[in-house]
Amino acid sequence: MDANLKYRKILKRHNLSATQFRIRVLKEIDIVGRPISRNELLDKLGIKTDRVTLYRNLQILCEFNIIENVDPEGSGFFVLKYGKKAHDLHHLHFECTECKKLYCIHEIVSDISKIPAGFNVDSFYLLAKGTCEACSTNN
Amino acid sequence: MDANLKYRKILKRHNLSATQFRIRVLKEIDIVGRPISRNELLDKLGIKTDRVTLYRNLQILCEFNIIENVDPEGSGFFVLKYGKKAHDLHHLHFECTECKKLYCIHEIVSDISKIPAGFNVDSFYLLAKGTCEACSTNN
């Protein structure tokens, strides 16, 4: 009956309070179905949404492994990270400089197995920037 | 006789005024020999250096193809880009989250020839983050 039960359960499973705010955030990330930026989330949540609260919750949700930041830049792009379809980081992300959306290009992958000794890798990114089809043709 | 003649010539060749400021910037980028960030440049140029002037000149030098930004993030990392040893963008960059330095790892490369149609690629980056040998052992 509760359409938000899904998100409430995820939060509870990770020992986090199931607040309205967090449920809304998870729902938006889930619905959009691709890595979403802080600013796009702010837009979707409404203009009155507090930036601080969103940033703090994104950080908490990351720490509790409920979501994941899949982009190296400060602001980041977030995806859900639970159950079966974990986001594989070793494919290419294409960021459109016009619409600011991030596309996953699974055709292009790379690996870091050949990295020289001494480098302690925490995260790895394959990133392209340019314009997506929609933005290229609309000009 | 003029130790800075080299940089003066580069600027002139590209029809840019050979100002003291630009000569100092080019010299620092040349000396450090690896991609250098805005903040590290500010440090090297001295605490009194004006941020705006540096940013504006880095942008101009990029536009005139004298230097190149080899990192996708806002602040960026800059290298000289003239003559023989142009920086090849398709190798891995390792950014140390401790000392903030960027290392070029030529052992790891990738290519974007298999990118699906419709994506108009302007720039491409292979980026790893973590701690370098020096920073890993000094903790």
Next chain:
DNA sequence: TCAAATTTGCATCCATGTTGCAAAAGTAAT
């Protein structure tokens, strides 16, 4: 050397991210 053009340095603004804290919401026990 001097006038014209360009560049610099400063003031100011804007966007983005952080911290502290009182008020509000969520939780768990009765």
Next chain:
DNA sequence: ATTACTTTTGCAACATGGATGCAAATTTGA
């Protein structure tokens, strides 16, 4: 359901990084 307790939210304030406008200084070229 009410209560007491804990956590979270929303706001104010601050910090950093980047951009613009403009007068003063530097550079250029005749």
